Amino acid sequence: QQQVKQSPQSLIVQKGGISIINCAYENTAFDYFPWYQQFPGKGPALLIAIRPDVSEKKEGRFTISFNKSAKQFSLHIMDSQPGDSATYFCAASSTGGYQKVTFGTGTKLQVIP
Amino acid sequence: EAGVAQSPRYKIIEKRQSVAFWCNPISGHATLYWYQQILGQGPKLLIQFQNNGVVDDSQLPKDRFSAERLKGVDSTLKIQPAKLEDSAVYLCASSLRTGIADTQYFGPGTRLTVL
Numbered sequence: 001q002q003q004v005k006q007s008p009q010s011l012i013v014q015k016g017g018i019s020i021i022n023c024a025y026e027n028t029a030f031d032y033f034p035w036y037q038q039f040p041g042k043g044p045a046l047l048i049a050i051r052p053d054v055s056e057k058k059e060g061r062f063t064i065s066f067n068k069s070a071k072q073f074s075l076h077i078m079d080s081q082p083g084d085s086a087t088y089f090c091a092a093s094s095t096g097g098y099q100k101v102t103f104g105t106g107t108k109l110q111v112i113p
Numbered sequence: 114e115a116g117v118a119q120s121p122r123y124k125i126i127e128k129r130q131s132v133a134f135w136c137n138p139i140s141g142h143a144t145l146y147w148y149q150q151i152l153g154q155g156p157k158l159l160i161q162f163q164n165n166g167v168v169d170d171s172q173l174p175k176d177r178f179s180a181e182r183l184k185g186v187d188s189t190l191k192i193q194p195a196k197l198e199d200s201a202v203y204l205c206a207s208s209l210r211t212g213i214a215d216t217q218y219f220g221p222g223t224r225l226t227v228l
Contacts, residue, residue: 032214043117043204043219044156051214089155095214098144098168104156105183 006104140206
């Protein structure tokens with residue numbers, strides 16, 4: 001019940017295209033859904049996050065879409081750039097008590113010129 | 114603001130040897146996390162400290178792994194004895210506080226190879 005399932009495992013997108021990464025969860029106690037970006041040799045860094053009281057959040061070229069009834073959420077990267085090439089992790093946590101974050105398995109994105 | 118510092122960055126050991134990793138969180142951050150990231154997988158929480166107290170160590174293999182956070186600042190993670198399956202990147206993260214949706218800041222990690 002603590003799992004966060006992420007797909008696809010890898011993704012190749014042309015420069016200027018839209019990258020879409022999907023995640024699904026089962027634990028209805030999750031109430032915070034961050035996305036992390038990780039470059040080789042670096043630790044993950046928070047990219048964008050959403051709470052389930054909204055269906056969409058946009059920050060620049062990055063948008064999270066959230067479907068509470070389906071227990072699914074996705075990351076859209078508009079106008080993808082080669083500099084976006086990285087591994088992306090979705091995550092989920094419940095913020096009651098202490099925050100324990102459960103990560104997805106990651107999506108390796110490659111944006112080709 | 115300085116980020117989360119970790120050392121060493123790389124470590125190669127033989128199985129059954131011991132190893133220790135060090136983490137210095139961002140100044141003022143009360144919460145510290147140790148994660149294990151196996152190649153091709155997402156980070157898995159090993160242990161979480163709130164100041165110098167443990168709030169979650171449910172996924173820490175306590176027969177071989179130990180961690181401490183003395184004085185609520187720096188932390189060390191130790192593996193003794195190491196197994197081949199411990200080969201992974203060990204990430205330290207910190208956040209200002211816990212109990213809310215607080216941003217975790219990750220260090221660069223220590224890549225451990227067990228031969």
